[in-house]
Amino acid sequence: MAGKRDYYEVLGVSKDANDKELKKAFRSLARKYHPDKNSDPGADEKFKEIQEAFAILSDSDKRSQYDRFGHSGPGMGGGFSGFDIRYEDLFGSGLEDIFSSFFGGGGRSSRTRQSRGRSILVRKKIPFQMAFEGGSEEVTVDTFLPCEKCSGTGGAKPDDVDICATCRGQGQVTQTRQVGPFVQQTSGICPSCNGRGKTIINPCKSCRGDGRIKKKQTIRFNVPPGVDTGMRLRMRGKGHVSEHGGVAGDLEIELKLEQHPWFERDGSELLMSLPVGFPDLMLGKTLEIPHIDGKPLKLKIPPNSLAGHTLNITGRGLPTGRGRRGDVIILLKLHMPKKTDKGVKSKVESLRTELSISESDLENAILDEAKDRRS
Numbered sequence: 001m002a003g004k005r006d007y008y009e010v011l012g013v014s015k016d017a018n019d020k021e022l023k024k025a026f027r028s029l030a031r032k033y034h035p036d037k038n039s040d041p042g043a044d045e046k047f048k049e050i051q052e053a054f055a056i057l058s059d060s061d062k063r064s065q066y067d068r069f070g071h072s073g074p075g076m077g078g079g080f081s082g083f084d085i086r087y088e089d090l091f092g093s094g095l096e097d098i099f100s101s102f103f104g105g106g107g108r109s110s111r112t113r114q115s116r117g118r119s120i121l122v123r124k125k126i127p128f129q130m131a132f133e134g135g136s137e138e139v140t141v142d143t144f145l146p147c148e149k150c151s152g153t154g155g156a157k158p159d160d161v162d163i164c165a166t167c168r169g170q171g172q173v174t175q176t177r178q179v180g181p182f183v184q185q186t187s188g189i190c191p192s193c194n195g196r197g198k199t200i201i202n203p204c205k206s207c208r209g210d211g212r213i214k215k216k217q218t219i220r221f222n223v224p225p226g227v228d229t230g231m232r233l234r235m236r237g238k239g240h241v242s243e244h245g246g247v248a249g250d251l252e253i254e255l256k257l258e259q260h261p262w263f264e265r266d267g268s269e270l271l272m273s274l275p276v277g278f279p280d281l282m283l284g285k286t287l288e289i290p291h292i293d294g295k296p297l298k299l300k301i302p303p304n305s306l307a308g309h310t311l312n313i314t315g316r317g318l319p320t321g322r323g324r325r326g327d328v329i330i331l332l333k334l335h336m337p338k339k340t341d342k343g344v345k346s347k348v349e350s351l352r353t354e355l356s357i358s359e360s361d362l363e364n365a366i367l368d369e370a371k372d373r374r375s
């Protein structure tokens with residue numbers, strides 16, 4: 001397949017690298033490009049590329065096929081969508097689980113299924129400016145965290161946690177029943193331990209055996225440019241931890257963008273109205289207003305402009321996400337002074353004939369207007 005990098009090159013290992021070297025290379029690259037830690041454009045693709053290379057090279061059958069046929073070999077290619085890897089799993093004990101799924105083992109069913117904690121949803125108001133340049137914000141949430149006293153086990157002492165006798169630590173029980181000529185097997189969560197595989201003999205005083213304690217937590221998060229109201233940012237593993245040291249759920253942050261003093265937003269486009277006096281519409285004018293990107297926005301009203309017309313300033317709106325920016329669209333409105341003294345009125349009166357439509361031209365003017373509208 002053209003354009004695809006060599007798997008050994010991707011992981012930066014030699015052709016005869018052993019499992020240990022592969023794991024080491026994978027681990028360090030995966031930490032570097034994990035989407036939770038690396039928001040660079042392209043990091044996501046890189047992360048997938050690393051996983052794909054590792055998935056192939058860590059499987060001895062696939063690896064020998066790749067060595068012989070390269071990317072065009074049987075079983076190669078096809079859409080690789082990447083694995084669901086948590087950043088925390090790249091450290092400590094979670095790692096073995098990822099690798100066992102990579103190796104296609106799957107045979108280790110004796111492992112108790114870990115329950116996953118609930119996710120948290122919070123809403124956060126952010127300044128409009130963040131839609132342009134992104135930034136960093138924080139939320140404070142009450143989160144169930146592992147109890148520090150018992151390290152989340154729920155037992156007063158390590159000995160106080162025992163393997164569940166009912167399910168022998170499996171977390172599941174299988175029942176076999178004879179139904180007529182058939183043997184029916186049903187399996188379900190163990191009722192004695194609720195699927196945890198463990199029972200607590202003497203519960204921890206601090207968490208009363210729950211293994212978790214609710215605490216206020218302040219969490220900083222990055223807001224990418226281009227965000228809008230209703231968008232949700234997901235932080236993996238920042239939600240509640242489940243009872244007895246399971247896997248933590250996610251924290252979801254729903255953003256609400258504060259209003260800009262004068263812009264309305266339509267995707268990456270910024271819309272505003274500009275009141276302009278009649279002389280400026282007729283003779284034209286250039287003016288400047290402060291703008292979100294720090295450079296003044298130059299508004300050039302051409303001579304003979306009409307109220308209701310729009311000015312389009314390209315590339316000065318919000319980021320589109322592909323390295324470009326939307327436009328600023330300005331609606332011209334006729335400004336009428338609230339108070340005018342007699343002197344001004346008489347000056348305008350003297351220009352009335354020149355600036356108005358004569359009665360004889362009126363019908364034609366109305367017809368032209370209708371044609372414009374209908375075209």
Ligand SMILES: [Zn+2]
Nearest residue numbers: 147150204207
């Ligand atoms: Zn505890």
Ligand SMILES: [Zn+2]
Nearest residue numbers: 164167190193
């Ligand atoms: Zn049990």
